[in-house]
Amino acid sequence: MPKNFVLDQRIERASDAIETGAAAYRGRWAEACCPLIPGGVERFDHVHLDLGCGKGAYIAAMAQRHPDTLFIGMDSEPVCVVHAAQLVLDLSLKNVLVIPGDAANLAGIFAPGELSSISVNFPTPHPKRRHARLRVTTAEHLDGYRSLIAEGGMLMLRTDSLPLYEYSLPQFKAIGWEVVCATHDDRAAHPEQPITEYEQRLTEQGATVHAIYARPASKPATPEQIQFALDMPQSLIDYLPEDLFADDYIPYGMSYAVDNLRNRRQHLAARQNA
Known part of the structure; x- marks a missing residue:
């Protein structure tokens, strides 16, 4: 954080773009958050949730392009909530709101079918097996999002x-979602996606953006489907490429795991050559 950053003061300063009583708007976000403009529209056409919105660059860019959509940014980190809210105020955006929270609270904040779409941009990977339940793309989390997304809506990772x-x-x-697009180069597949400062920094370091666009299953996941997903390898170490990212770029949150495996391979090679 910058020097002299006082969180409480920044929260107060950006409070006009932060909603701490989000549950009170469940089922009526599109109407309740529409600006009171004489002769204007009475509700937003769509409600989009950016889960883990970070500093808000993505939703700010999308909100400028789609004034008929209410964009709601959610993040569990107070510093991110403050930065995102301040960006909303600085840009005078009337169709963006930021709320503190995480994926575990969504059913109490949004009614079934209330969300037109959900975006998840560069989430924390939580590579260790014991932290797997924290990933926003577990089968259980996905099944929780299912009922909140309107028919024809989509989730983007x-x-x-x-x-x-x-x-x-x-x-x-595993739980029956329709994968519309799965790509290892989302910038080429969807060039219209806003390029945020964060993505720009990652790509300059050598990253590529992998993406999944999927529509929810029509029915809730069965216990058997959930268990099938849980039986898959839960540690992200099991999904590391064989070359352990031979180039210089290591994905965010994976450096510790990659360094450990590289060291173990080097020690094993040294013993074999001894």
């Missing part, structure tokens, strides 16, 4: 982490 992509894709399929 974009990540620089190949292991997270390789873990997530079978999770979607």
Whole structure:
């Protein structure tokens, strides 16, 4: 954080773009958040959730392009909530709101079918097996999003982490989601996606953006489907490429695991050559 950054003061300063009582708007986000403009529209046509919105660059760019859509950014980190809200205010955006929270709280904040779409941009991969339940793309989390997304709506995952992509894709399929697009180069597949400062920095370091676009299953996942997904390898180490990212770029959140495996391979090679 910058020097002299006082979180409470920044929250107060950006409070006009932060909603701490989000549950009160469940089922009526499109109407309740529409600006009161004489002769204007009475509700937004769509409601989009950016789960793990970070500093808000993605939803800010999307909101400028789609004024008929209410964009809601959610993040569990107070610093990210403050930065995203301040960006909304600086750009005078009337169709963006930021709320604190995470994937575990969604059913209490949004009614069934209330969301037109969900985006998940560069989430924390949580590579260790014991942290797997925290990933936003577990089968259980995906099944929780299912009922919140309107018919024809879509969830989009974009990540620089190949292991997270390789873990997530079978999770979607295991519970019956329709994978519309799965790509290892989302910038080429969807050039219209906003290029945020974060993505620009990653790509300059050598990252490529892997992405999954999927529509929810029509029915809830069965216990057997959930168990099938849980029986898949849960540690992202199991999804690391054989070359352990031979180039210089290592995905965000994976450096510790990659360095450990590289060291173990070097020690094993040294013993074999001794």
